[in-house]
Amino acid sequence: DAKTTQPPSMDCAEGRAANLPCNHSTISGNEYVYWYRQIHSQGPQYIIHGLKNNETNEMASLIITEDRKSSTLILPHATLRDTAVYYCIVRSPGTLGSNYKLTFGKGTLLTVNP
Amino acid sequence: EAGVTQFPSHSVIEKGQTVTLRCDPISGHDNLYWYRRVMGKEIKFLLHFVKESKQDESGMPNNRFLAERTGGTYSTLKVQPAELEDSGVYFCASSLTAGGYTFGSGTRLTVV
Numbered sequence: 045d046a047k048t049t050q051p052p053s054m055d056c057a058e059g060r061a062a063n064l065p066c067n068h069s070t071i072s073g074n075e076y077v078y079w080y081r082q083i084h085s086q087g088p089q090y091i092i093h094g095l096k097n098n099e100t101n102e103m104a105s106l107i108i109t110e111d112r113k114s115s116t117l118i119l120p121h122a123t124l125r126d127t128a129v130y131y132c133i134v135r136s137p138g139t140l141g142s143n144y145k146l147t148f149g150k151g152t153l154l155t156v157n158p
Numbered sequence: 159e160a161g162v163t164q165f166p167s168h169s170v171i172e173k174g175q176t177v178t179l180r181c182d183p184i185s186g187h188d189n190l191y192w193y194r195r196v197m198g199k200e201i202k203f204l205l206h207f208v209k210e211s212k213q214d215e216s217g218m219p220n221n222r223f224l225a226e227r228t229g230g231t232y233s234t235l236k237v238q239p240a241e242l243e244d245s246g247v248y249f250c251a252s253s254l255t256a257g258g259y260t261f262g263s264g265t266r267l268t269v270v
Contacts, residue, residue: 078258082201085247085264085266086263086264087162087249087251087261087262087263087264088201088249088251088259088261089261090258090259090260090261093258144189144191144206144213144214144253145191145203145206145214145217146193146203146259147203148193148200148201148202149200150200
């Protein structure tokens with residue numbers, strides 16, 4: 045799976061949009077971009093994923109550049125409860141067992157300030 | 159629907175003892191995974207079950223770790239004998255397909 049690069053930390057004011065960047069310059073054509081977050085010591089939580097089109101769900105939006113070498117996770121109205129470590133993960137699809145595993149990096153610690 | 163359930167939530171054992179962690183996946187999820195985070199490190203994949211079969215156990219650290227999934231339902235992860243470096247948080251997750259996983263809250267294991 046392609047390697048990802050994220051800033052170690054970011055701050056955001058409560059109520060503002062949080063934009064978390066991720067670089068994945070070696071991504072292959074069939075690899076998806078996944079975002080998870082871990083709040084304090086809880087289990088990681090799935091947020092969103094996409095291949096090449098922008099995606100939106102009730103939690104966030106995912107913007108993937110046209111060349112797919114980078115992406116941005118957007119939390120439109122950050123709250124204090126969104127303070128967490130956010131992980132950008134690139135993963136191959138398919139049915140092979142090894143393709144299902146997630147490779148976590150260090151992620152970005154997002155701190156939402158009141 | 160009920161989420162992924164793990165127990166115990168915390169376990170403190172002495173070095174050399176045996177500990178068994180249990181994971182109940184979401185009903186109907188054929189895929190079950192174990193991950194762990196040891197102190198100061200990143201979350202690492204341990205293994206992947208499809209139903210009762212081990213699909214990928216490339217992340218298992220050594221033969222002191224044994225995972226089973228009886229009848230394709232719940233799974234157990236046994237550490238025998240436990241060592242100090244096994245301390246950490248063990249997460250279980252399940253999924254229907256290669257989409258988003260659902261993780262449990264984890265078991266915090268402390269080996270003293």
